[in-house]
Amino acid sequence: MRLALLGCGTVGSEVVRLLHEQAADLTARIGAPLEIAGIAVRRLGRDRGDLPVDPTLFTTDALGLIKRDDVDVVVEVVGGIEPARGWLVEALRAGKSVVTANKALLAEDGAALHDAAAEGGGDLYYEASVAGAIPLLRPLRESLHGDRINRVTGIVNGTTNFILSAMDATGAGFAEALEEATELGYAEADPTADVEGFDAAAKAAILASLAFHTRVGAADVHREGITEVSAADVASARAMGCTIKLLCIAARGADAAGRETVSVRVHPAMIPLSHPLASVGDAFNAVFVEAEAAGPLMFYGRGAGGAPTASAVLGDVVAVARNRLAGVRSASESAYADLPVRPMGEALTRYHVSLDVADRPGVLAAVAGVFARHGVSIATVRQGPAGGGAAGRGEDADLVIVTHVAPDAALAATVGELRGLEIVRAVASVLRVEGGL
Ligand code: NDP
Numbered sequence: 001m002r003l004a005l006l007g008c009g010t011v012g013s014e015v016v017r018l019l020h021e022q023a024a025d026l027t028a029r030i031g032a033p034l035e036i037a038g039i040a041v042r043r044l045g046r047d048r049g050d051l052p053v054d055p056t057l058f059t060t061d062a063l064g065l066i067k068r069d070d071v072d073v074v075v076e077v078v079g080g081i082e083p084a085r086g087w088l089v090e091a092l093r094a095g096k097s098v099v100t101a102n103k104a105l106l107a108e109d110g111a112a113l114h115d116a117a118a119e120g121g122g123d124l125y126y127e128a129s130v131a132g133a134i135p136l137l138r139p140l141r142e143s144l145h146g147d148r149i150n151r152v153t154g155i156v157n158g159t160t161n162f163i164l165s166a167m168d169a170t171g172a173g174f175a176e177a178l179e180e181a182t183e184l185g186y187a188e189a190d191p192t193a194d195v196e197g198f199d200a201a202a203k204a205a206i207l208a209s210l211a212f213h214t215r216v217g218a219a220d221v222h223r224e225g226i227t228e229v230s231a232a233d234v235a236s237a238r239a240m241g242c243t244i245k246l247l248c249i250a251a252r253g254a255d256a257a258g259r260e261t262v263s264v265r266v267h268p269a270m271i272p273l274s275h276p277l278a279s280v281g282d283a284f285n286a287v288f289v290e291a292e293a294a295g296p297l298m299f300y301g302r303g304a305g306g307a308p309t310a311s312a313v314l315g316d317v318v319a320v321a322r323n324r325l326a327g328v329r330s331a332s333e334s335a336y337a338d339l340p341v342r343p344m345g346e347a348l349t350r351y352h353v354s355l356d357v358a359d360r361p362g363v364l365a366a367v368a369g370v371f372a373r374h375g376v377s378i379a380t381v382r383q384g385p386a387g388g389g390a391a392g393r394g395e396d397a398d399l400v401i402v403t404h405v406a407p408d409a410a411l412a413a414t415v416g417e418l419r420g421l422e423i424v425r426a427v428a429s430v431l432r433v434e435g436g437l
């Protein structure tokens, strides 16, 4: 079984190392030796340390390598949309099997890859694209195919989970925690994809597509990052027995006419400390799946890093290699349900709203009236002197309101109207609440 490796960076170099260290076991498990036919990289002269591989295997001609007749399996760990999309479509159309960790490409144009796989008859596996080492996509696309998944809630970005965990543990602000994440090598030099939620949104699209048998792309996912989360938000969450996590939530629902829909979103949210995802700290990932017959299932582990991600890649390589030897392919993409994706405004959410208001008669009633006008029911209200402490600042009060579930658009309109009120000095923070309080 001959393998073309595209990319030899953080993940690719660990794939090479594991292939070397476990050669005998992999041969036994597959039923044939697994050999590297070539490794495509960008810089031939790059120092690759003591990587256990023949240096003549390196090439900058990825397409030439893919097209070789002696290549059976293409492993792509380069990342990005192009040229990866062109390479993988070419490989799949030619009947080769593909293993990729490229969540950005799968979320942007998974359809092109699935269609090419169907045309060429090879396998397309991508376990490493979501939650690194955690076996999650195979359970969704195989083990749970006899069940009906209603909701997937996950922490799928390690960098942001590290930052939010550090803010929670130390009281640090976002900038300070990001600096620590960068120093420790969790955050990349350009952390935009992580902190603005793009990485988690791509993973959410992949999870929703598999869970609901529907093509969901990155553009269908409502996305908010964590850059606006403040130390005060984290402290406020703590005071309520909660913590803040960047969640990806994919859920079934129904539109006004009762037709089944899905909603897919990524945003920071307060969750109670008793929630299974609250204890997921550091750079770990965890995904909570709620299925009709199976009930709740929790998947937990390392969502990033060279070796953990390479473990998932190699698992896929073994699966596709076995299939090729047996002359079979795995089930193709399952998108038969084709459910419409609901806009965020229709998603049912709860809000935690923290206001700085004038402390005089009628203010609470006026604020409550705004919620009522937008059909948003208030669950709890907490008032204290502005600035905390017994005395506070005298003329103002801090008002913290937690709502019941309502359409997100109604909650956003409520907050918009509150911002315009003379009695509301400031809307200090607005956070969604998940998992019951
Ligand atoms: P790196 O940046 O460490 O490595 C990228 C590799 O691709 C390098 O070897 C680079 O070559 C090569 N490359 C870049 N552009 C080209 C090109 N045009 N032609 C040929 N080779 C090219 O990335 P990672 O290993 O971190 O990530 C790889 C993939 O895995 C991405 O899709 C990422 O999203 C995904 N992933 C990564 C995880 C992680 O923890 N790192 C976790 C889960 C998924 P050179 O070595 O010469 O620079």
Ligand code: HSE
Pocket: 129, 131, 132, 156, 157, 158, 159, 160, 194, 199, 303, 304, 305
């Ligand atoms: N940047 C990603 C993270 C890598 O922090 O989780 C894994 O996909």
